[in-house]
Amino acid sequence: MAVAEETLAANVLRGDVRAIARAITTVENDAPEAAALLSALFPHAGKAVVIGVTGPPGAGKSTLVDRMTAHLRKAGKTVGIVAVDPTSPYTGGAILGDRIRMQAHATDEGVFIRSMATRGHLGGLAAATGRVLTVLQAAGKDVILVETVGVGQDEVEIVGAADVSVVVLVPGLGDEVQALKAGIMEIADVFVVNKADREGVDRVVAEIESMLSLAPAVDGERPAIVQTVAANDQGVAELLSAVDDFRGRAERTGVLARKRRAHLKQEFEDTLQERLMRVVRRRVLGPDEVERTVDRLEARAVDPFAAADAVIERMKI
Protein backbone atom coordinates (compact mmCIF):
# COMPACT_ATOMS: atom_id res chain seq x y z
CA MET A 1 0.00 0.00 0.00
CA ALA A 2 1.23 3.46 -0.87
CA VAL A 3 2.22 5.77 1.97
CA ALA A 4 -0.67 8.15 1.29
CA GLU A 5 -3.31 5.43 1.79
CA GLU A 6 -1.48 4.09 4.83
CA THR A 7 -1.59 7.51 6.46
CA LEU A 8 -5.21 8.03 5.47
CA ALA A 9 -6.19 4.61 6.91
CA ALA A 10 -4.34 5.35 10.17
CA ASN A 11 -6.09 8.71 10.48
CA VAL A 12 -9.49 7.12 9.86
CA LEU A 13 -8.77 4.53 12.56
CA ARG A 14 -8.12 7.25 15.12
CA GLY A 15 -11.41 8.94 14.13
CA ASP A 16 -10.06 12.04 12.39
CA VAL A 17 -13.05 13.81 10.82
CA ARG A 18 -11.27 15.08 7.72
CA ALA A 19 -9.70 11.69 7.08
CA ILE A 20 -13.11 9.99 7.39
CA ALA A 21 -14.59 12.45 4.90
CA ARG A 22 -11.73 11.90 2.44
CA ALA A 23 -11.87 8.13 2.83
CA ILE A 24 -15.61 8.09 2.18
CA THR A 25 -15.18 10.15 -0.98
CA THR A 26 -12.46 7.74 -2.10
CA VAL A 27 -14.56 4.61 -1.60
CA GLU A 28 -17.81 6.15 -2.81
CA ASN A 29 -16.20 7.17 -6.11
CA ASP A 30 -14.34 3.87 -6.24
CA ALA A 31 -11.06 5.71 -6.83
CA PRO A 32 -8.01 3.57 -7.72
CA GLU A 33 -6.76 3.64 -4.12
CA ALA A 34 -10.13 2.51 -2.70
CA ALA A 35 -9.33 -1.23 -2.59
CA ALA A 36 -6.07 -0.77 -0.66
CA LEU A 37 -7.77 1.63 1.74
CA LEU A 38 -10.69 -0.73 2.38
CA SER A 39 -8.34 -3.66 2.87
CA ALA A 40 -6.61 -1.67 5.60
CA LEU A 41 -9.89 -0.67 7.25
CA PHE A 42 -11.91 -3.89 6.95
CA PRO A 43 -10.20 -5.79 9.81
CA HIS A 44 -11.26 -2.98 12.17
CA ALA A 45 -14.88 -2.87 11.01
CA GLY A 46 -17.84 -4.97 12.18
CA LYS A 47 -18.14 -3.68 15.74
CA ALA A 48 -20.73 -0.90 15.37
CA VAL A 49 -24.46 -1.36 15.73
CA VAL A 50 -25.98 -0.58 12.32
CA ILE A 51 -29.59 0.64 12.32
CA GLY A 52 -31.41 1.07 9.01
CA VAL A 53 -34.32 3.49 8.75
CA THR A 54 -36.65 3.52 5.76
CA GLY A 55 -40.23 4.32 4.82
CA PRO A 56 -42.22 6.33 2.30
CA PRO A 57 -41.53 10.02 1.62
CA GLY A 58 -43.14 12.35 4.11
CA ALA A 59 -42.85 9.89 7.02
CA GLY A 60 -40.45 12.16 8.90
CA LYS A 61 -37.43 9.85 8.79
CA SER A 62 -34.83 12.62 8.93
CA THR A 63 -36.36 14.19 12.02
CA LEU A 64 -36.52 10.77 13.63
CA VAL A 65 -32.87 10.10 12.84
CA ASP A 66 -31.93 13.50 14.29
CA ARG A 67 -33.83 12.73 17.50
CA MET A 68 -32.36 9.23 17.77
CA THR A 69 -28.92 10.77 17.39
CA ALA A 70 -29.57 13.23 20.22
CA HIS A 71 -30.61 10.37 22.54
CA LEU A 72 -27.63 8.22 21.59
CA ARG A 73 -25.25 11.14 22.18
CA LYS A 74 -26.76 11.72 25.63
CA ALA A 75 -26.02 8.07 26.36
CA GLY A 76 -22.38 8.71 25.43
CA LYS A 77 -22.38 6.88 22.08
CA THR A 78 -20.62 8.17 18.97
CA VAL A 79 -22.85 8.18 15.91
CA GLY A 80 -22.37 7.93 12.16
CA ILE A 81 -25.25 8.89 9.86
CA VAL A 82 -25.44 7.83 6.22
CA ALA A 83 -28.34 9.42 4.36
CA VAL A 84 -28.96 7.84 0.99
CA ASP A 85 -30.50 10.80 -0.84
CA PRO A 86 -31.54 11.39 -4.40
CA THR A 87 -29.26 13.97 -5.95
CA SER A 88 -29.90 16.38 -8.70
CA PRO A 89 -27.40 18.28 -10.81
CA TYR A 90 -29.75 21.27 -10.44
CA THR A 91 -30.08 21.48 -6.70
CA GLY A 92 -27.16 19.38 -5.51
CA GLY A 93 -29.63 17.61 -3.24
CA ALA A 94 -27.14 15.62 -1.21
CA ILE A 95 -25.08 18.64 -0.24
CA LEU A 96 -28.14 20.65 0.67
CA GLY A 97 -29.33 17.74 2.79
CA ASP A 98 -26.02 17.66 4.64
CA ARG A 99 -26.28 21.33 5.45
CA ILE A 100 -29.74 21.07 6.90
CA ARG A 101 -28.79 18.06 8.97
CA MET A 102 -25.52 19.58 10.06
CA GLN A 103 -27.25 22.44 11.85
CA ALA A 104 -28.40 20.29 14.77
CA HIS A 105 -25.11 18.45 15.33
CA ALA A 106 -22.67 20.85 13.68
CA THR A 107 -20.45 21.44 16.67
CA ASP A 108 -20.51 17.83 17.88
CA GLU A 109 -17.34 15.87 17.04
CA GLY A 110 -19.12 12.69 18.12
CA VAL A 111 -21.46 12.76 15.12
CA PHE A 112 -20.33 12.20 11.54
CA ILE A 113 -22.97 12.84 8.87
CA ARG A 114 -22.73 11.96 5.22
CA SER A 115 -25.29 12.08 2.42
CA MET A 116 -24.78 9.74 -0.51
CA ALA A 117 -26.04 10.33 -4.02
CA THR A 118 -28.21 7.49 -5.29
CA ARG A 119 -26.76 7.31 -8.76
CA GLY A 120 -23.74 6.40 -10.74
CA HIS A 121 -22.08 4.01 -8.32
CA LEU A 122 -19.96 1.26 -9.77
CA GLY A 123 -21.46 -2.01 -8.61
CA GLY A 124 -24.65 -0.29 -7.48
CA LEU A 125 -25.87 1.75 -4.59
CA ALA A 126 -25.94 -1.08 -2.03
CA ALA A 127 -22.29 -1.95 -2.73
CA ALA A 128 -21.24 1.70 -2.38
CA THR A 129 -23.14 2.02 0.90
CA GLY A 130 -21.41 -1.10 2.20
CA ARG A 131 -18.03 0.49 1.49
CA VAL A 132 -19.03 3.71 3.30
CA LEU A 133 -20.20 1.66 6.29
CA THR A 134 -16.81 -0.07 6.44
CA VAL A 135 -15.11 3.32 6.74
CA LEU A 136 -17.45 4.56 9.51
CA GLN A 137 -17.16 1.30 11.42
CA ALA A 138 -13.38 1.35 11.22
CA ALA A 139 -13.48 4.94 12.46
CA GLY A 140 -14.94 3.58 15.68
CA LYS A 141 -18.51 4.89 15.58
CA ASP A 142 -20.62 3.06 18.17
CA VAL A 143 -23.88 3.32 16.26
CA ILE A 144 -24.44 3.93 12.55
CA LEU A 145 -27.81 5.09 11.30
CA VAL A 146 -28.50 4.46 7.63
CA GLU A 147 -31.46 6.39 6.32
CA THR A 148 -32.84 5.86 2.82
CA VAL A 149 -35.16 8.36 1.22
CA GLY A 150 -36.07 6.29 -1.80
CA VAL A 151 -38.22 3.21 -1.46
CA GLY A 152 -36.95 1.14 -4.35
CA GLN A 153 -35.24 -2.22 -4.46
CA ASP A 154 -31.75 -0.90 -3.67
CA GLU A 155 -32.95 1.14 -0.72
CA VAL A 156 -34.81 -1.82 0.77
CA GLU A 157 -31.71 -3.97 0.29
CA ILE A 158 -29.54 -1.38 2.06
CA VAL A 159 -31.80 -1.09 5.08
CA GLY A 160 -32.39 -4.86 5.15
CA ALA A 161 -28.62 -5.37 5.50
CA ALA A 162 -28.51 -3.41 8.78
CA ASP A 163 -28.43 -5.18 12.16
CA VAL A 164 -31.84 -3.72 12.93
CA SER A 165 -34.24 -2.47 10.23
CA VAL A 166 -36.71 0.22 11.25
CA VAL A 167 -39.66 0.93 8.95
CA VAL A 168 -41.37 4.29 9.47
CA LEU A 169 -45.00 4.84 8.50
CA VAL A 170 -47.47 7.66 9.17
CA PRO A 171 -51.24 7.94 9.40
CA GLY A 172 -53.14 8.98 6.31
CA LEU A 173 -50.71 8.61 3.44
CA GLY A 174 -53.30 7.17 1.06
CA ASP A 175 -53.81 3.83 -0.59
CA GLU A 176 -50.68 3.58 -2.64
CA VAL A 177 -48.69 3.52 0.58
CA GLN A 178 -50.35 0.21 1.28
CA ALA A 179 -48.61 -1.14 -1.79
CA LEU A 180 -45.29 0.36 -0.71
CA LYS A 181 -45.71 -1.07 2.75
CA ALA A 182 -45.98 -4.51 1.22
CA GLY A 183 -42.52 -4.14 -0.29
CA ILE A 184 -40.80 -3.06 2.89
CA MET A 185 -42.89 -5.08 5.34
CA GLU A 186 -40.64 -8.13 5.15
CA ILE A 187 -37.49 -6.36 6.26
CA ALA A 188 -38.99 -4.61 9.31
CA ASP A 189 -37.58 -5.60 12.69
CA VAL A 190 -39.26 -2.61 14.36
CA PHE A 191 -42.18 -0.54 13.06
CA VAL A 192 -42.55 3.15 13.84
CA VAL A 193 -45.81 4.99 13.37
CA ASN A 194 -44.53 8.56 13.35
CA LYS A 195 -46.68 11.71 13.55
CA ALA A 196 -48.80 9.66 15.94
CA ASP A 197 -50.65 12.78 17.06
CA ARG A 198 -52.47 12.75 13.73
CA GLU A 199 -55.81 11.25 12.99
CA GLY A 200 -55.79 7.69 11.73
CA VAL A 201 -52.97 6.38 13.91
CA ASP A 202 -55.07 3.49 15.24
CA ARG A 203 -55.93 2.41 11.72
CA VAL A 204 -52.27 2.26 10.66
CA VAL A 205 -51.34 0.28 13.78
CA ALA A 206 -54.25 -2.11 13.15
CA GLU A 207 -53.17 -2.55 9.52
CA ILE A 208 -49.61 -3.40 10.54
CA GLU A 209 -50.87 -5.85 13.17
CA SER A 210 -53.16 -7.52 10.68
CA MET A 211 -50.34 -7.93 8.16
CA LEU A 212 -48.04 -9.29 10.85
CA SER A 213 -50.64 -11.80 12.00
CA LEU A 214 -50.45 -13.40 8.55
CA ALA A 215 -46.68 -13.89 8.74
CA PRO A 216 -44.81 -16.59 10.61
CA ALA A 217 -43.40 -15.23 13.90
CA VAL A 218 -39.64 -15.60 14.37
CA ASP A 219 -39.03 -17.47 17.65
CA GLY A 220 -42.53 -16.52 18.73
CA GLU A 221 -41.65 -12.82 18.49
CA ARG A 222 -43.25 -10.27 16.23
CA PRO A 223 -41.76 -6.87 15.33
CA ALA A 224 -42.57 -4.17 17.88
CA ILE A 225 -44.76 -1.24 16.79
CA VAL A 226 -43.69 2.05 18.38
CA GLN A 227 -45.67 5.29 18.13
CA THR A 228 -43.63 8.48 17.91
CA VAL A 229 -44.00 12.19 17.37
CA ALA A 230 -40.39 12.78 16.43
CA ALA A 231 -40.80 16.55 16.14
CA ASN A 232 -41.71 16.68 19.88
CA ASP A 233 -39.28 13.93 20.89
CA GLN A 234 -42.20 11.70 21.89
CA GLY A 235 -41.60 7.95 21.82
CA VAL A 236 -37.98 8.21 20.65
CA ALA A 237 -36.59 6.66 23.83
CA GLU A 238 -39.12 3.83 23.46
CA LEU A 239 -38.03 3.34 19.86
CA LEU A 240 -34.37 3.04 20.86
CA SER A 241 -35.25 0.57 23.55
CA ALA A 242 -37.30 -1.51 21.05
CA VAL A 243 -34.24 -1.47 18.79
CA ASP A 244 -32.05 -2.62 21.69
CA ASP A 245 -34.53 -5.35 22.59
CA PHE A 246 -34.57 -6.66 19.04
CA ARG A 247 -30.81 -6.60 18.84
CA GLY A 248 -30.35 -8.39 22.16
CA ARG A 249 -32.82 -11.06 21.14
CA ALA A 250 -31.26 -11.38 17.67
CA GLU A 251 -27.87 -11.83 19.28
CA ARG A 252 -29.11 -14.61 21.57
CA THR A 253 -31.06 -16.48 18.90
CA GLY A 254 -28.37 -16.28 16.25
CA VAL A 255 -30.54 -14.13 13.96
CA LEU A 256 -27.99 -11.31 14.06
CA ALA A 257 -25.09 -13.60 13.19
CA ARG A 258 -27.08 -14.97 10.24
CA LYS A 259 -27.97 -11.47 9.02
CA ARG A 260 -24.36 -10.33 9.21
CA ARG A 261 -23.12 -13.44 7.46
CA ALA A 262 -25.63 -13.00 4.64
CA HIS A 263 -24.49 -9.41 4.31
CA LEU A 264 -20.79 -10.36 4.13
CA LYS A 265 -21.60 -12.95 1.46
CA GLN A 266 -23.42 -10.32 -0.57
CA GLU A 267 -20.51 -7.92 -0.13
CA PHE A 268 -18.05 -10.54 -1.38
CA GLU A 269 -20.19 -11.41 -4.42
CA ASP A 270 -20.80 -7.75 -5.29
CA THR A 271 -17.09 -7.00 -5.00
CA LEU A 272 -16.14 -10.01 -7.12
CA GLN A 273 -18.63 -9.03 -9.82
CA GLU A 274 -17.50 -5.42 -9.86
CA ARG A 275 -13.77 -6.15 -10.02
CA LEU A 276 -14.25 -8.96 -12.53
CA MET A 277 -16.12 -6.66 -14.91
CA ARG A 278 -13.38 -4.07 -14.54
CA VAL A 279 -10.73 -6.62 -15.55
CA VAL A 280 -12.88 -7.84 -18.46
CA ARG A 281 -13.33 -4.27 -19.70
CA ARG A 282 -9.61 -3.64 -19.50
CA ARG A 283 -8.16 -6.93 -20.77
CA VAL A 284 -10.82 -8.88 -22.68
CA LEU A 285 -12.94 -6.37 -24.56
CA GLY A 286 -11.06 -4.73 -27.41
CA PRO A 287 -10.85 -0.91 -27.49
CA ASP A 288 -13.95 -0.44 -29.66
CA GLU A 289 -15.57 -3.78 -29.03
CA VAL A 290 -18.47 -2.49 -26.90
CA GLU A 291 -19.37 0.21 -29.43
CA ARG A 292 -19.13 -2.25 -32.34
CA THR A 293 -21.31 -4.71 -30.44
CA VAL A 294 -23.88 -1.97 -29.86
CA ASP A 295 -23.82 -1.24 -33.61
CA ARG A 296 -24.76 -4.87 -34.26
CA LEU A 297 -27.41 -4.81 -31.51
CA GLU A 298 -28.93 -1.70 -33.11
CA ALA A 299 -29.07 -3.52 -36.44
CA ARG A 300 -30.64 -6.47 -34.55
CA ALA A 301 -27.89 -8.61 -36.15
CA VAL A 302 -27.05 -10.10 -32.76
CA ASP A 303 -28.84 -10.25 -29.41
CA PRO A 304 -27.37 -9.32 -26.01
CA PHE A 305 -27.19 -12.96 -24.89
CA ALA A 306 -25.33 -14.24 -27.92
CA ALA A 307 -22.99 -11.21 -27.79
CA ALA A 308 -22.23 -11.78 -24.11
CA ASP A 309 -21.70 -15.50 -24.56
CA ALA A 310 -19.23 -14.85 -27.40
CA VAL A 311 -17.11 -12.72 -25.03
CA ILE A 312 -17.25 -15.36 -22.29
CA GLU A 313 -16.37 -18.12 -24.77
CA ARG A 314 -13.17 -16.25 -25.70
CA MET A 315 -12.14 -16.01 -22.05
CA LYS A 316 -11.80 -19.80 -21.81
CA ILE A 317 -12.83 -19.85 -18.17
Added chain:
Amino acid sequence: MAVAEETLAANVLRGDVRAIARAITTVENDAPEAAALLSALFPHAGKAVVIGVTGPPGAGKSTLVDRMTAHLRKAGKTVGIVAVDPTSPYTGGAILGDRIRMQAHATDEGVFIRSMATRGHLGGLAAATGRVLTVLQAAGKDVILVETVGVGQDEVEIVGAADVSVVVLVPGLGDEVQALKAGIMEIADVFVVNKADREGVDRVVAEIESMLSLAPAVDGERPAIVQTVAANDQGVAELLSAVDDFRGRAERTGVLARKRRAHLKQEFEDTLQERLMRVVRRRVLGPDEVERTVDRLEARAVDPFAAADAVIERMKI
Protein backbone atom coordinates in the same frame (compact mmCIF):
# COMPACT_ATOMS: atom_id res chain seq x y z
CA MET B 1 -32.93 -24.12 -29.72
CA ALA B 2 -35.24 -26.80 -28.38
CA VAL B 3 -38.60 -27.33 -30.09
CA ALA B 4 -40.51 -26.09 -27.02
CA GLU B 5 -38.80 -22.67 -27.07
CA GLU B 6 -39.15 -22.43 -30.82
CA THR B 7 -42.90 -22.96 -30.55
CA LEU B 8 -43.16 -20.55 -27.63
CA ALA B 9 -41.23 -17.88 -29.54
CA ALA B 10 -43.42 -18.34 -32.64
CA ASN B 11 -46.56 -18.03 -30.52
CA VAL B 12 -45.26 -14.85 -28.88
CA LEU B 13 -44.51 -13.39 -32.31
CA ARG B 14 -48.09 -13.90 -33.42
CA GLY B 15 -49.31 -12.21 -30.20
CA ASP B 16 -50.81 -15.20 -28.39
CA VAL B 17 -51.75 -14.02 -24.89
CA ARG B 18 -50.91 -17.25 -23.06
CA ALA B 19 -47.57 -17.54 -24.85
CA ILE B 20 -46.70 -13.95 -23.92
CA ALA B 21 -47.53 -14.67 -20.27
CA ARG B 22 -45.42 -17.84 -20.26
CA ALA B 23 -42.52 -16.15 -22.04
CA ILE B 24 -42.52 -13.29 -19.52
CA THR B 25 -42.46 -15.71 -16.61
CA THR B 26 -39.57 -17.53 -18.27
CA VAL B 27 -37.44 -14.41 -18.77
CA GLU B 28 -38.43 -12.77 -15.48
CA ASN B 29 -37.29 -15.84 -13.53
CA ASP B 30 -34.28 -16.21 -15.81
CA ALA B 31 -35.15 -19.86 -16.41
CA PRO B 32 -32.55 -21.96 -18.31
CA GLU B 33 -34.45 -21.56 -21.60
CA ALA B 34 -34.64 -17.74 -21.25
CA ALA B 35 -31.51 -16.97 -23.30
CA ALA B 36 -32.61 -19.06 -26.30
CA LEU B 37 -36.07 -17.56 -26.14
CA LEU B 38 -34.77 -13.99 -25.98
CA SER B 39 -32.36 -14.64 -28.83
CA ALA B 40 -35.33 -15.71 -30.95
CA LEU B 41 -37.41 -12.67 -29.94
CA PHE B 42 -34.77 -9.92 -29.95
CA PRO B 43 -34.59 -9.46 -33.76
CA HIS B 44 -38.32 -8.66 -33.74
CA ALA B 45 -38.18 -6.17 -30.87
CA GLY B 46 -37.40 -2.45 -30.98
CA LYS B 47 -40.43 -1.20 -32.88
CA ALA B 48 -42.83 -0.26 -30.06
CA VAL B 49 -43.04 3.17 -28.48
CA VAL B 50 -41.99 2.75 -24.84
CA ILE B 51 -43.38 5.28 -22.37
CA GLY B 52 -42.10 5.27 -18.78
CA VAL B 53 -44.29 6.68 -16.01
CA THR B 54 -42.91 7.39 -12.55
CA GLY B 55 -43.45 9.68 -9.57
CA PRO B 56 -43.94 9.53 -5.81
CA PRO B 57 -46.58 7.28 -4.21
CA GLY B 58 -50.04 8.75 -4.18
CA ALA B 59 -49.57 10.64 -7.45
CA GLY B 60 -52.23 8.56 -9.20
CA LYS B 61 -49.93 6.88 -11.73
CA SER B 62 -52.04 3.74 -12.12
CA THR B 63 -55.20 5.70 -12.90
CA LEU B 64 -53.24 7.78 -15.38
CA VAL B 65 -51.86 4.66 -17.08
CA ASP B 66 -55.39 3.19 -17.26
CA ARG B 67 -56.71 6.38 -18.88
CA MET B 68 -53.78 6.61 -21.31
CA THR B 69 -54.50 2.99 -22.29
CA ALA B 70 -58.16 3.77 -22.99
CA HIS B 71 -57.16 6.66 -25.28
CA LEU B 72 -54.54 4.59 -27.09
CA ARG B 73 -57.04 1.77 -27.63
CA LYS B 74 -59.56 4.21 -29.08
CA ALA B 75 -56.85 5.26 -31.53
CA GLY B 76 -56.48 1.63 -32.56
CA LYS B 77 -53.13 0.93 -30.87
CA THR B 78 -52.32 -2.29 -29.03
CA VAL B 79 -50.90 -1.68 -25.57
CA GLY B 80 -48.58 -3.53 -23.19
CA ILE B 81 -48.42 -2.43 -19.55
CA VAL B 82 -45.58 -3.37 -17.23
CA ALA B 83 -46.18 -2.30 -13.63
CA VAL B 84 -43.08 -2.58 -11.48
CA ASP B 85 -44.70 -3.16 -8.10
CA PRO B 86 -43.36 -3.98 -4.70
CA THR B 87 -44.40 -7.48 -3.72
CA SER B 88 -44.94 -8.99 -0.38
CA PRO B 89 -45.16 -12.66 0.51
CA TYR B 90 -48.02 -11.64 2.81
CA THR B 91 -50.29 -9.86 0.41
CA GLY B 92 -48.96 -10.99 -2.94
CA GLY B 93 -48.99 -7.34 -3.95
CA ALA B 94 -48.21 -7.81 -7.62
CA ILE B 95 -51.03 -10.27 -8.17
CA LEU B 96 -53.52 -8.09 -6.35
CA GLY B 97 -52.37 -5.16 -8.47
CA ASP B 98 -52.98 -7.15 -11.65
CA ARG B 99 -56.50 -7.98 -10.59
CA ILE B 100 -57.44 -4.39 -9.90
CA ARG B 101 -55.94 -3.24 -13.18
CA MET B 102 -57.48 -6.08 -15.12
CA GLN B 103 -61.02 -4.97 -14.34
CA ALA B 104 -60.93 -2.05 -16.75
CA HIS B 105 -59.35 -3.88 -19.69
CA ALA B 106 -60.18 -7.49 -18.82
CA THR B 107 -62.08 -8.34 -21.96
CA ASP B 108 -59.76 -6.44 -24.30
CA GLU B 109 -57.34 -8.68 -26.21
CA GLY B 110 -55.45 -5.58 -27.35
CA VAL B 111 -54.12 -4.88 -23.86
CA PHE B 112 -51.57 -7.08 -22.10
CA ILE B 113 -50.93 -6.21 -18.44
CA ARG B 114 -48.18 -7.58 -16.26
CA SER B 115 -47.02 -6.65 -12.79
CA MET B 116 -43.41 -7.38 -11.88
CA ALA B 117 -42.11 -8.01 -8.41
CA THR B 118 -39.28 -5.64 -7.46
CA ARG B 119 -37.06 -8.23 -5.81
CA GLY B 120 -34.93 -11.22 -6.38
CA HIS B 121 -34.06 -10.70 -10.03
CA LEU B 122 -30.77 -12.03 -11.26
CA GLY B 123 -28.84 -9.06 -12.62
CA GLY B 124 -31.23 -6.60 -11.00
CA LEU B 125 -34.64 -5.17 -11.60
CA ALA B 126 -33.69 -3.00 -14.58
CA ALA B 127 -32.21 -5.98 -16.43
CA ALA B 128 -35.33 -8.09 -15.75
CA THR B 129 -37.58 -5.28 -16.96
CA GLY B 130 -35.50 -5.02 -20.15
CA ARG B 131 -36.09 -8.72 -20.82
CA VAL B 132 -39.86 -8.35 -20.28
CA LEU B 133 -39.93 -5.38 -22.67
CA THR B 134 -38.21 -7.47 -25.33
CA VAL B 135 -41.02 -10.04 -25.09
CA LEU B 136 -43.79 -7.44 -25.33
CA GLN B 137 -42.10 -5.67 -28.22
CA ALA B 138 -41.62 -8.91 -30.11
CA ALA B 139 -45.30 -9.67 -29.47
CA GLY B 140 -46.09 -6.62 -31.61
CA LYS B 141 -47.51 -4.20 -29.05
CA ASP B 142 -47.65 -0.69 -30.55
CA VAL B 143 -47.15 1.14 -27.26
CA ILE B 144 -45.69 -0.14 -24.00
CA LEU B 145 -46.34 1.72 -20.76
CA VAL B 146 -43.86 1.02 -17.97
CA GLU B 147 -45.06 2.23 -14.60
CA THR B 148 -42.84 2.12 -11.52
CA VAL B 149 -44.30 2.45 -8.07
CA GLY B 150 -41.01 2.72 -6.22
CA VAL B 151 -38.86 5.81 -6.54
CA GLY B 152 -35.41 4.35 -5.99
CA GLN B 153 -32.38 4.12 -8.24
CA ASP B 154 -33.56 1.07 -10.17
CA GLU B 155 -37.00 2.51 -10.81
CA VAL B 156 -35.55 5.79 -12.09
CA GLU B 157 -33.18 3.83 -14.33
CA ILE B 158 -36.07 1.78 -15.75
CA VAL B 159 -38.20 4.79 -16.60
CA GLY B 160 -35.18 6.73 -17.87
CA ALA B 161 -34.55 3.95 -20.40
CA ALA B 162 -37.96 4.45 -22.04
CA ASP B 163 -38.33 6.41 -25.28
CA VAL B 164 -40.31 9.04 -23.37
CA SER B 165 -40.14 9.45 -19.60
CA VAL B 166 -43.19 10.92 -17.88
CA VAL B 167 -42.84 12.17 -14.30
CA VAL B 168 -46.10 12.53 -12.36
CA LEU B 169 -46.40 14.95 -9.45
CA VAL B 170 -49.38 16.20 -7.43
CA PRO B 171 -50.14 19.33 -5.41
CA GLY B 172 -49.48 19.24 -1.69
CA LEU B 173 -47.34 16.18 -1.09
CA GLY B 174 -45.11 17.89 1.47
CA ASP B 175 -41.47 18.86 1.59
CA GLU B 176 -39.81 15.51 1.26
CA VAL B 177 -41.31 15.20 -2.20
CA GLN B 178 -39.12 18.13 -3.16
CA ALA B 179 -36.11 15.92 -2.44
CA LEU B 180 -37.60 13.06 -4.42
CA LYS B 181 -38.39 15.36 -7.29
CA ALA B 182 -34.72 16.27 -7.47
CA GLY B 183 -33.85 12.62 -8.09
CA ILE B 184 -36.33 12.10 -10.90
CA MET B 185 -36.19 15.60 -12.37
CA GLU B 186 -33.31 14.79 -14.71
CA ILE B 187 -35.09 11.98 -16.52
CA ALA B 188 -38.37 13.82 -17.20
CA ASP B 189 -39.25 14.41 -20.84
CA VAL B 190 -42.81 15.37 -19.91
CA PHE B 191 -44.13 16.49 -16.53
CA VAL B 192 -47.66 15.73 -15.38
CA VAL B 193 -49.28 17.56 -12.49
CA ASN B 194 -52.10 15.15 -11.72
CA LYS B 195 -55.05 15.82 -9.41
CA ALA B 196 -54.89 19.32 -10.83
CA ASP B 197 -58.29 20.15 -9.34
CA ARG B 198 -56.62 20.31 -5.93
CA GLU B 199 -55.34 23.36 -4.18
CA GLY B 200 -51.67 24.15 -4.74
CA VAL B 201 -51.47 23.18 -8.41
CA ASP B 202 -50.03 26.56 -9.42
CA ARG B 203 -47.30 26.24 -6.82
CA VAL B 204 -46.21 22.82 -8.11
CA VAL B 205 -46.17 24.08 -11.71
CA ALA B 206 -44.15 27.13 -10.65
CA GLU B 207 -41.67 24.91 -8.77
CA ILE B 208 -41.16 22.69 -11.80
CA GLU B 209 -40.70 25.74 -14.03
CA SER B 210 -38.20 27.25 -11.65
CA MET B 211 -36.17 24.03 -11.53
CA LEU B 212 -36.27 23.73 -15.31
CA SER B 213 -35.09 27.31 -15.75
CA LEU B 214 -31.86 26.34 -14.00
CA ALA B 215 -31.15 23.47 -16.40
CA PRO B 216 -29.77 23.72 -19.91
CA ALA B 217 -32.55 23.37 -22.50
CA VAL B 218 -32.08 20.59 -25.08
CA ASP B 219 -32.24 22.14 -28.56
CA GLY B 220 -34.03 25.12 -27.05
CA GLU B 221 -36.86 22.89 -25.83
CA ARG B 222 -37.91 22.32 -22.24
CA PRO B 223 -40.08 19.45 -21.02
CA ALA B 224 -43.81 20.15 -21.33
CA ILE B 225 -45.86 20.43 -18.15
CA VAL B 226 -49.36 18.96 -18.53
CA GLN B 227 -52.13 19.28 -15.95
CA THR B 228 -54.43 16.29 -15.58
CA VAL B 229 -57.27 14.99 -13.45
CA ALA B 230 -56.86 11.37 -14.50
CA ALA B 231 -59.87 10.19 -12.51
CA ASN B 232 -62.12 12.42 -14.70
CA ASP B 233 -60.13 11.83 -17.87
CA GLN B 234 -59.14 15.52 -17.94
CA GLY B 235 -55.92 16.40 -19.74
CA VAL B 236 -55.13 12.80 -20.77
CA ALA B 237 -55.42 13.53 -24.50
CA GLU B 238 -53.13 16.57 -24.00
CA LEU B 239 -50.63 14.36 -22.17
CA LEU B 240 -50.54 11.84 -25.01
CA SER B 241 -50.06 14.61 -27.51
CA ALA B 242 -47.18 16.07 -25.43
CA VAL B 243 -45.64 12.58 -25.42
CA ASP B 244 -46.04 12.37 -29.21
CA ASP B 245 -44.54 15.83 -29.64
CA PHE B 246 -41.51 14.90 -27.57
CA ARG B 247 -41.03 11.65 -29.43
CA GLY B 248 -41.34 13.30 -32.84
CA ARG B 249 -38.81 15.96 -31.85
CA ALA B 250 -36.49 13.35 -30.31
CA GLU B 251 -36.63 11.36 -33.52
CA ARG B 252 -35.71 14.38 -35.66
CA THR B 253 -32.90 15.60 -33.40
CA GLY B 254 -31.34 12.19 -32.86
CA VAL B 255 -32.09 12.26 -29.11
CA LEU B 256 -34.22 9.12 -29.43
CA ALA B 257 -31.54 7.20 -31.30
CA ARG B 258 -28.99 8.19 -28.62
CA LYS B 259 -31.33 7.09 -25.81
CA ARG B 260 -31.99 3.76 -27.45
CA ARG B 261 -28.32 3.19 -28.13
CA ALA B 262 -27.41 3.93 -24.51
CA HIS B 263 -30.09 1.49 -23.41
CA LEU B 264 -28.79 -1.28 -25.70
CA LYS B 265 -25.28 -0.73 -24.38
CA GLN B 266 -26.54 -1.06 -20.80
CA GLU B 267 -28.46 -4.19 -21.74
CA PHE B 268 -25.33 -5.75 -23.25
CA GLU B 269 -23.17 -4.90 -20.22
CA ASP B 270 -25.79 -6.14 -17.74
CA THR B 271 -26.18 -9.38 -19.68
CA LEU B 272 -22.43 -9.89 -19.90
CA GLN B 273 -22.02 -9.32 -16.16
CA GLU B 274 -24.87 -11.63 -15.27
CA ARG B 275 -23.78 -14.51 -17.50
CA LEU B 276 -20.13 -14.09 -16.57
CA MET B 277 -20.92 -14.40 -12.87
CA ARG B 278 -22.99 -17.48 -13.57
CA VAL B 279 -20.05 -19.15 -15.34
CA VAL B 280 -17.66 -18.10 -12.55
CA ARG B 281 -19.98 -19.60 -9.92
CA ARG B 282 -20.22 -22.83 -11.86
CA ARG B 283 -16.65 -23.31 -13.08
CA VAL B 284 -14.27 -21.17 -11.03
CA LEU B 285 -15.53 -21.10 -7.47
CA GLY B 286 -15.12 -24.47 -5.74
CA PRO B 287 -18.24 -26.10 -4.24
CA ASP B 288 -17.77 -24.61 -0.75
CA GLU B 289 -15.51 -21.74 -1.70
CA VAL B 290 -18.04 -18.96 -1.15
CA GLU B 291 -18.99 -20.28 2.31
CA ARG B 292 -15.33 -20.74 3.29
CA THR B 293 -14.56 -17.22 2.09
CA VAL B 294 -17.43 -15.88 4.19
CA ASP B 295 -15.96 -17.76 7.21
CA ARG B 296 -12.70 -15.87 6.70
CA LEU B 297 -14.54 -12.56 6.16
CA GLU B 298 -16.40 -13.12 9.43
CA ALA B 299 -13.09 -13.69 11.20
CA ARG B 300 -11.82 -10.50 9.46
CA ALA B 301 -8.90 -12.65 8.25
CA VAL B 302 -9.42 -11.38 4.71
CA ASP B 303 -11.32 -8.47 3.19
CA PRO B 304 -13.79 -8.65 0.28
CA PHE B 305 -11.37 -6.94 -2.12
CA ALA B 306 -8.44 -9.28 -1.46
CA ALA B 307 -10.77 -12.30 -1.58
CA ALA B 308 -12.26 -11.19 -4.92
CA ASP B 309 -8.86 -10.41 -6.41
CA ALA B 310 -7.58 -13.88 -5.45
CA VAL B 311 -10.42 -15.47 -7.45
CA ILE B 312 -9.76 -13.21 -10.45
CA GLU B 313 -6.01 -13.94 -10.27
CA ARG B 314 -6.71 -17.67 -10.56
CA MET B 315 -8.80 -17.11 -13.69
CA LYS B 316 -5.75 -15.88 -15.61
CA ILE B 317 -7.82 -13.48 -17.72
